[in-house]
Every structure is written in C-alpha cells, then in structure tokens.
Amino acid sequence: MIEVIGFDADDTLWHNEVLYHQAKDELGVMLADYRHPREIIEQLDQTEVKNIAYYGYGIKSFTLSMIETAIRVSGGKVTAEEIDEIITIAKRMLSAPVELHSGVKATLESLSGNYALMLITKGDQFEQERKIRISGISHFFQYIEVVGEKSQSSYRKILGQYDIDPARFLMVGNSLRSDVLPVLKIGGQAVFIPNETTWFHENADQEEFSDFEFTEIENISQLPEFLTGKSL
Amino acid sequence: MIEVIGFDADDTLWHNEVLYHQAKDELGVMLADYRHPREIIEQLDQTEVKNIAYYGYGIKSFTLSMIETAIRVSGGKVTAEEIDEIITIAKRMLSAPVELHSGVKATLESLSGNYALMLITKGDQFEQERKIRISGISHFFQYIEVVGEKSQSSYRKILGQYDIDPARFLMVGNSLRSDVLPVLKIGGQAVFIPNETTWFHENADQEEFSDFEFTEIENISQLPEFLTGKSL
Numbered sequence: 061m062i063e064v065i066g067f068d069a070d071d072t073l074w075h076n077e078v079l080y081h082q083a084k085d086e087l088g089v090m091l092a093d094y095r096h097p098r099e100i101i102e103q104l105d106q107t108e109v110k111n112i113a114y115y116g117y118g119i120k121s122f123t124l125s126m127i128e129t130a131i132r133v134s135g136g137k138v139t140a141e142e143i144d145e146i147i148t149i150a151k152r153m154l155s156a157p158v159e160l161h162s163g164v165k166a167t168l169e170s171l172s173g174n175y176a177l178m179l180i181t182k183g184d185q186f187e188q189e190r191k192i193r194i195s196g197i198s199h200f201f202q203y204i205e206v207v208g209e210k211s212q213s214s215y216r217k218i219l220g221q222y223d224i225d226p227a228r229f230l231m232v233g234n235s236l237r238s239d240v241l242p243v244l245k246i247g248g249q250a251v252f253i254p255n256e257t258t259w260f261h262e263n264a265d266q267e268e269f270s271d272f273e274f275t276e277i278e279n280i281s282q283l284p285e286f287l288t289g290k291s292l
Numbered sequence: 293m294i295e296v297i298g299f300d301a302d303d304t305l306w307h308n309e310v311l312y313h314q315a316k317d318e319l320g321v322m323l324a325d326y327r328h329p330r331e332i333i334e335q336l337d338q339t340e341v342k343n344i345a346y347y348g349y350g351i352k353s354f355t356l357s358m359i360e361t362a363i364r365v366s367g368g369k370v371t372a373e374e375i376d377e378i379i380t381i382a383k384r385m386l387s388a389p390v391e392l393h394s395g396v397k398a399t400l401e402s403l404s405g406n407y408a409l410m411l412i413t414k415g416d417q418f419e420q421e422r423k424i425r426i427s428g429i430s431h432f433f434q435y436i437e438v439v440g441e442k443s444q445s446s447y448r449k450i451l452g453q454y455d456i457d458p459a460r461f462l463m464v465g466n467s468l469r470s471d472v473l474p475v476l477k478i479g480g481q482a483v484f485i486p487n488e489t490t491w492f493h494e495n496a497d498q499e500e501f502s503d504f505e506f507t508e509i510e511n512i513s514q515l516p517e518f519l520t521g522k523s524l
Contacts, residue, residue: 114382114386114387115352115386115418116416116417116418116419120353120356121352123356124352124356124382127375127379128376128379130372131372131375131376131379134372136371136373136376137372139372140362140366140369140370140371141368143372143375144360144368147360150346150356151346154346184348184416184417184418185416185438185440186347186349208421
C-alpha cells in the first residue's frame with residue numbers, strides 16, 4: 061500500500077531538457093564557421109559529462125562547458141563577442157518561465173488528498189529553488205528535497221529522515237537511472253514516464269533491470285488510475 | 293540554556309574567501325594590459341553582486357562573472373586563451389583542499405559531547421557537499437543543512453523542521469548579515485568570529501544591530517569557555 065509518492069521535477073512535472081536542446085542548437089549555429097554543428101554538439105556532450113565531477117549539474121555548469129567547447133572547437137579563435145552571446149543564452153535559460161507538462165496540476169490536486177507528495181529533484185539548488193517557487197504547484201508537496209545525486213543512499217537518507225518505509229514509497233520520473241533504478245533497489249516502487257527529450261546521461265543499462273519490475277505510463281494523468289488499480 | 297549550536301562553514305570552520313581573493317588577483321594581473329588591476333577587481337565585484345539574482349553563490353557563479361568582467365574590461369578584446377585560463381582557475385578552486393581554521397577540530401570535539409551541532413552553510417550545494425565530504429569533520433554534526441540564502445525564514449524553517457526552540461539555539465559565524473542578524477531576529481543567540489577576509493557583501497549595517505546583543509570572539513577555541521560562562 062503506497063502512502064508517499066515522490067515526483068521528479070525536471071521533465072516529469074515541467075519542461076527542462078528542451079531549454080538545453082535549444083541552447084545546443086544555438087551554439088552549433090553560432091560556431092558553424094569553425095566546425096559542423098553536429099560535431100560541436102557532440103563535443104559539448106562529452107565536455108559536459110567530463111565536467112560533472114568539477115561542476116555538478118545545472119545551467120551554470122552547462123554554460124561553462126559551452127564556453128570550454130567554443131574555445132576547443134574554434135581552435136582558440138572564438139571571439140569575446142561569441143562568448144558574451146553564450147552568457148546571454150545562459151541568463152535567458154536561468155530566467156525562463158516554468159512550463160508544466162499537461163495534466164500535472166490536476167493530477168497533483170487529485171493525489172494530494174490521498175497521499176503525501178514529495179518533490180525530489182537533483183541539480184543546482186539555486187536554480188531548482190527558483191523553478192519550484194514560480195511553478196505554482198509547490199503547495200501540493202508536503203516534502204521538497206533538492207539533492208546532488210539521486211542514488212540509493214540519497215533516497216535512503218531522505219526516506220529515513222521522515223521515517224518513510226520504502227515499501228510504502230512510489231517514485232515517479234522520466235529517468236531510469238535517477239528515478240527508477242535506485243528506488244527499486246532500496247525496496248520502493250517506481251513509475252517511469254518517458255520524455256521525448258531525456259539527456260543521454262540519464263539512461264540506464266537494460267540489463268540492470270532484469271531483476272526488477274516497474275510500470276511505464278505515457279502521461280502523468282494516468283497515475284491516479286494506476287494507483288486505484290494497485291489498491292484494489 | 294543552549295542545546296543546539298549552529299556553525300557557518302566557509303571562513304568560520306575552513307578557509308574559503310582566500311581562494312576568491314587569489315583568483316581576483318590573478319585575473320587582475322592576467323588582464324593588466326587592458327585595464328588597471330584595481331579597476332578590474334572593482335568591476336568584478338559589481339558584476340558578481342549584479343549576477344547573484346541569476347546565478348546565486350559559489351565558484352561557478354564567480355567564474356561566469358569573471359568571464360563577463362574580462363569581456364567588459366577588455367572592450368571585447370579578451371582572447372580565447374585568456375578565457376581558458378579563467379576556466380583553469382575555476383577548476384583549481386573547485387578541487388582545492390579544505391583547510392580548517394586553527395582550533396576547529398578540538399573545539400567541535402569538545403562541544404559535541406554536550407551539544408547537538410549543526411552545520412548551516414549557504415551557497416552552491418554541489419560545491420558545499422564536496423567540502424563537507426573531504427573536511428574530516430562532518431561526523432561531529434548531527435545536522436547538515438545547505439541553504440540558498442541565510443534569512444530569518446530559512447533559519448525558522450530549519451529549526452522548525454527539527455523542532456528546535458530558537459531560544460535554545462546559538463549560531464556561530466563570520467558574517468553579520470548571514471550568521472548573526474537573522475538568528476538574533478528570530479529569537480536565537482549568536483557568536484560572531486570576524487575573519488580577516490570577509491566578502492563585502494556579507495557585511496551588515498551597524499544600525500540594524502542597535503536592538504540586539506551578540507558576542508564577538510577572536511577564535512573558535514574560545515567558544516567552550518564562553519558557553520561555560522553562559523551556563524553558570
């Protein structure tokens with residue numbers, strides 16, 4: 061019997077990755093004189109992953125990786141004006157409005173009567189707090205947690221802190237790696253809602269799932285029905 | 293009677309601002325052909341404060357402000373190589389060892405027998421978590437909190453979360469603005485330990501303190517003695 065439902069935020073409750081995609085496309089076009097846009101984006105992807113150890117996640121980290129990529133792909137020829145454009149892209153991303161996925165508000169409203177809802181998001185705390193503040197849905201959540209990484213130990217810590225039995229916890233999100241797998245591994249349940257644009261870094265190896273079961277739905281609106289089925 | 297002692301981390305438990313000072317000096321020297329180093333640092337200070345609304349605190353924010361400053365003070369002439377050097381400075385800062393202030397370990401050890409200790413730090417969560425992890429003192433703290441801003445409401449929220457009466461809470465830190473004033477305002481107590489290099493943004497208007505009392509000590513080692521005096 062589920063008592064607490066955890067929700068990932070970026071690309072589960074609201075659009076996020078699309079901002080990064082737009083920025084990557086802009087960078088490719090901006091630097092097209094130096095290299096083919098596709099190669100620029102590939103180089104950026106590699107730089108981003110390599111820099112996680114230094115920077116962690118979020119737009120500021122992404123921006124520093126965009127600047128580093130611009131220097132590399134241009135062979136040191138990128139101009140101050142172009143770097144300045146990258147900073148302008150960053151500030152636009154950092155002040156972008158939060159656009160909810162379809163069905164989010166009604167679903168949270170309906171579930172909040174019967175379950176304690178928890179928002180669990182990873183990434184830059186400052187950036188996440190701004191989005192939570194302006195999302196218009198923060199009042200549905202009894203718990204709000206911003207973590208550095210979504211690992212088995214971070215889920216265990218959060219649930220322990222509030223004395224929540226993992227067997228009564230269900231996590232909902234678009235990342236197999238961050239939302240589904242670690243929760244299943246600590247004895248919780250998970251619902252996977254794939255998003256058309258999920259960062260490749262968030263995928264997980266299919267083999268890792270051979271011992272686990274989870275449910276996949278297309279839209280968050282199907283969640284109440286799924287939960288009703290469960291409790292029958 | 294104090295039951296819980298909160299400690300600021302940056303420049304209270306470990307050296308931090310000195311890394312920023314070194315980086316500013318390096319930037320001034322690096323760009324000295326474009327403008328006088330003193331003016332460059334002034335421009336950087338202004339850019340940093342202006343960018344807090346976009347970026348929040350931390351090394352990544354500081355780095356983006358360094359890059360923006362380099363573009364401005366050079367009149368758009370800064371080279372990709374120079375921007376690359378700024379990124380190198382950032383990565384060095386982000387992987388710098390944590391150097392504890394003198395007396396910290398012994399003081400925490402001595403206090404942890406009689407009080408619940410809490411670490412409350414603001415800034416970039418990813419950067420703070422790294423420092424906490426490698427500090428060698430995290431085991432002394434019963435509670436560890438990384439917040440976006442240290443305001444009256446964020447202190448109230450933290451104390452409320454753990455059911456701590458503000459009257460039994462003492463905060464120790466090097467910032468009048470972040471560690472002392474908001475805690476006094478919610479009915480807690482505070483000990484101020486000035487640091488030789490505190491960011492000007494962390495100062496507070498003297499007038500704001502006219503209605504409040506707090507204690508100033510020179511070194512954290514004096515804290516146990518101060519607390520013994522209080523409880524007599």
